[in-house]
Amino acid sequence: MNPRVERLRALLEEPLLVTDAVNVRYLTGFRSSNAALLVEPERVRLFSDFRYAAVARALAGVEFEQTARSLLGDLAGRLTGRIAFEPEALRYAGYTTLTAGGLELVARSGLVEGLRAVKEPEELALVRRSAGVTDRVFERIAEERFTGQSERALAWRMEQLFHEEGAEGPSFPAIVGAGPTGALPHSVPGDRLVEAGETVVIDAGCVVEGYSSDCTRTFAAGSL
Structure with a gap:
């Protein structure tokens, strides 16, 4: 049953x-x-x-x-x-x-x-797993070089890292905005290269066994 x-x-x-x-x-x-x-x-x-x-x-x-x-x-x-x-x-x-x-x-x-809407304990555990994968991916991307990378390349890298960490895939296409683009809440990653001294906003999440996460963080490409 x-x-x-x-x-x-x-x-x-x-x-x-x-x-x-x-x-x-x-x-x-x-x-x-x-x-x-x-x-x-x-x-x-x-x-x-x-x-x-x-x-x-x-x-x-x-x-x-x-x-x-x-x-x-x-x-x-x-x-x-x-x-x-x-x-x-x-x-x-x-x-x-x-x-x-x-x-x-x-x-x-x-x-x-x-x-x-009323989550079972097993569902809550999957939500936590999904959020944990997203946290680890953000930690990993923070260790990589942003300067000289395009917004599009960083978005692709986020999705690659989600797969490496065991997710089904992204919960939505990763949003990456560098410099002035970061002021746009739902910008589309383009070919603009990240310059030293800029901020980079990344909005991304993943799916684990059907349960999604979503997180937005701002990074500094070098000294501001």
Whole structure:
């Protein structure tokens, strides 16, 4: 029995079609760019295409049904009746595809997100691990030479260090701003070279088993 699914099921008035990839992963551990989960009173069905079939079939607690690459088009012909959906995740084109197949869709906002907001001890440990990796990466980059490096090169280096420290990858593209660029909160790293005596602002974070960190620090390239 999956306790997360059971907590969700207790909130439902009708079966819920979960299409947000983060929510699918939270409920099942399944990672896919093309998947949906239907939480019903007596079962949980996972839908995805052939690329993910081997992994999906090995999951405990779900019934896997292989679909076409056109996932929602396939579900429109496969599902019937009244079904809740995640309005923040399902685009209008997907909504019309499902309703054209005869489904009665009911918007239910924030059901899985409400569960995710209360972290389990294991989740808190993963958040701490993610933050710890980010701390170590910032410590490592601080030991390297900034002067003469481009903002883009420093951003690439941050992402390389995240992988070296065991993260899945960055939680977002690293932001690096040198000199006047550092005054822009969400600047895009460019080819500008860091000059001696400038400050360098780095905003970066990583993902560890689905849990993200985010940290911003300012460095000095030599004496200010």
